[in-house]
Amino acid sequence: MKLSPAKEANRISQILDVFHLTHGEDRYPVDVAKLALDCADLFQFTDPITEVEAADIKGFEGGLFKTGLDRWTMLYNNTLSSPGRIRFTQAHELGHYILHRALRASFECTSDDMLEWSEQEKGIEGEADKFASYLLMPLHDFRTQVTDTITLDMLGHCAERYGVSLTAATLQWLSYTEEKAILILSRDGFMDWAWSSDPAHKSGAFFATRRKTVAIPEKSLAANAAIRHERLGATIAATTWFPHADAATPLREMKLSTEQYDSTLSLLILPRSAEVWAPRELSRRG
Known part of the structure; x- marks a missing residue:
């Protein structure tokens, strides 16, 4: 059965909402590396992500690789321009893990695979981007942050709250706005x-x-x-x-x-x- 990127991200967001409400910790930004390592336990998966590692490889944004029969390693380029870009890359790779790991044993992504959230035109890369956007910037919270005339300052506030780039925050607003x-x-x-x-x-x-x-x-x-x-x-x-x-x-x-x-x-x-x-x-x- 084909999984919905938005529904799967929202399912995780609901768990994070309850956890942070119970423990009183900061809800945002999402600690994607920790979430990736905990994800298999949350959903009783038998093939966990066991390592999240930095990799300085030219032209490489991030990747997800099966290591052995039942383990996965997530890599991300630690020379990316900002923590927000790294966070989005990690969330993109987590999207591949949740949505696509039954399709192949490796995913290697470039900058062209990020921040273009068209599932129809970009296939699994667009789906991973959509998952990342909903995981990092859940719409139920995002909408409460955008309550007045849109400016780059307001969208910059959203970017800071969710630990993403201004581009990512603006694209998320564009995904639902009536403007x-x-x-x-x-x-x-x-x-x-x-x-x-x-x-x-x-x-x-x-x-x-x-x-x-x-x-x-x-x-x-x-x-x-x-x-x-x-x-x-x-x-x-x-x-x-x-x-x-x-x-x-x-x-x-x-x-x-x-x-x-x-x-x-x-x-x-x-x-x-x-x-x-x-x-x-x-x-x-x-």
């Missing part, structure tokens, strides 16, 4: 990737970065080198990013520049009533 919002990572004037909430995608607000090279609009905050950060958001014309939007439609653009990776993280939020489809697409949909 028409788009997260974009760009370098040298071009998008590395872009991720839209479901309402944004349905309104035409998305960028097909897998199929073609997409440039950052010249008049956007993202392209303005004089503005390093805009955490609260500046209101600009939606046509700056989406040429087919109504000329009167506004858009709130947020921006965070990172010197370490020479990249820019942008969050765009459109009004809930906005539609930005090109005319030919509207006629097809009609």
Whole structure:
């Protein structure tokens, strides 16, 4: 039977909720390494993870390997940029253990396997990412943290609470929000990737970065080198990013520049009533 990443992560979260309520310890961030070592006892599995070890291997993010007949070893790259990235990698590998260990004896993952939570397009890697996001940032708690106008500061608070990156926290918000919002990572004037909430995608607000090279609009905050950060958001014309939007439609653009990776993280939020489809697409949909 195919297991649901969200349901399996939520099952563990419920156990952690009860444990921390009983013992009075900090609930977040999740100690994934300890959880991985305890997981078999929790669920009476006969093939436990017995080792969680660091490994400095170029191009390697993390992995899960069967050692012997009934034991597993989890590896993670200890040179990753932040504790949050390491935690997400560990949770991703734990997802492989919970969901996929009957399928194969080894899982070796790269950075391309992380932070792109499409189960349909990415198969087991997308499922492991989805498991990790729900384990580290359970929606029942996440929703209580996001109660006002979305800003990068608010999402940064979530990232700190759950011990994950700002990107991971924002993607989790995008996974359930009713806002028409788009997260974009760009370098040298071009998008590395872009991720839209479901309402944004349905309104035409998305960028097909897998199929073609997409440039950052010249008049956007993202392209303005004089503005390093805009955490609260500046209101600009939606046509700056989406040429087919109504000329009167506004858009709130947020921006965070990172010197370490020479990249820019942008969050765009459109009004809930906005539609930005090109005319030919509207006629097809009609």
